[in-house]
Amino acid sequence: MVTCITLRGFDIRKSYLDPTAQRDLVAALRGVLKAAPLFAPTTRFGKQMSVRMTSAGKYGWYSDARGYRYEPRHPDGPPWPPIPDEVLSIWRDTTGLARDPDCCLINYYGEGARMGLHQDRDEADFTYPVLSVSLGDDGLFRIGNETRGGKTESIWLESGDVVVMGGAARLTHHGVDRIRFGSSRLLPKGGRINLTCRVVD
Numbered sequence: 306m307v308t309c310i311t312l313r314g315f316d317i318r319k320s321y322l323d324p325t326a327q328r329d330l331v332a333a334l335r336g337v338l339k340a341a342p343l344f345a346p347t348t349r350f351g352k353q354m355s356v357r358m359t360s361a362g363k364y365g366w367y368s369d370a371r372g373y374r375y376e377p378r379h380p381d382g383p384p385w386p387p388i389p390d391e392v393l394s395i396w397r398d399t400t401g402l403a404r405d406p407d408c409c410l411i412n413y414y415g416e417g418a419r420m421g422l423h424q425d426r427d428e429a430d431f432t433y434p435v436l437s438v439s440l441g442d443d444g445l446f447r448i449g450n451e452t453r454g455g456k457t458e459s460i461w462l463e464s465g466d467v468v469v470m471g472g473a474a475r476l477t478h479h480g481v482d483r484i485r486f487g488s489s490r491l492l493p494k495g496g497r498i499n500l501t502c503r504v505v506d
Contacts, residue, residue, distance in 0.1 A: 312460060313448045314474030318399070322465035326391075327440055327491055333389040334411065334498070337361045340386040341379045343413055349373065355418040361388045363407040364505050366427070373427055375408060375505050388502070396436050396502050399469050404433070407505035414444065414497040416486040422449050422457075422478040425470070425503065433504035434471030440464050440498040443485040449478035464489045 308319040322330065343357040346368040360366060364375035365385045378384050388409045396406055412420070425435050439462040446468070449457045459482065462468070470477070484497045492498065 310460070312458060313477060314470075314472060315448060315477070315479075316399075316469040316471070317460065317462075318467045318469075319463070320465050321395075321399075321467040322438070322440075324465070324491075327465050330389075330391045330438075331440060331491060331498070333391045334500075337386050337389065337411065340383070341365070342381070343411075344380055354420075355415075356420055357413045357415070359411050360385050361392075361409040361411065366408060366410045375427060392438070392500060392502065395438060395467060399436060399467055400434055400471075402433070404504060406436070406502035408503050410501040410503070412499040412501070414442070414481065414484050414499065416484075416495070418496075419483055420481040422447065422453070422480040424451075424476050424478055425501075426476060428503055428505050430504065430506075431475050434469050434475065436500075436502040437468040437470065438500040438502075439466045439468075440500070441489045441492040442495060442497040443488045444497050444499070445482045445484070447480050447482050449480075451476050451478070453478060461485075464491050 307321050310317040341359045343359050345357050347353050349372045367376045392409050444462045446462045447457050447459045487495050
């Protein structure tokens with residue numbers, strides 16, 4: 306059963322994907338990872354991120370010494386593979402939009418990986434929401450404010466949970482403090498996959 310929670314404007318849908326849908330989605334992502342292997346980007350300050358990533362769609366999100374941006378090709382050279390239909394179906398159902406996302410960023414959190422508080426603000430139009438899908442191990446999701454600092458709130462996101470960040474929450478800082486490595490059996494080697502879909506243009 307899907308349980309809907311609103312936390313600081315974030316629309317959190319617990320258990321949106323049942324176990325079968327989760328397995329089907331992981332199977333669909335294997336083709337993406339084969340065409341566009343995971344890589345470990347660096348921040349603009351030269352520090353390697355603990356999260357490995359890749360993308361699907363028209364653009365992929367990228368980070369290095371030049372800064373944070375979208376690129377039309379994987380670092381190895383080829384264009385990003387298409388966004389799987391299973392992902393687009395979630396986007397259309399949860400956002401109600403006719404416009405599909407330009408990018409599906411795929412983040413893999415291994416043991417000890419985290420993502421600091423940040424805003425998703427590299428897109429051209431902030432009226433479009435950001436969709437987040439959790440697969441695998443639980444992740445402690447922290448929600449801050451539009452400006453840095455101040456009180457934050459946290460919630461554990463479990464495999465199959467979906468979050469829609471739109472409206473007033475679109476530019477709210479958020480991040481993942483840690484994962485419960487081994488808390489899910491979905492991924493054979495453990496870890497957490499997070500899909501983040503965005504309209505870029």
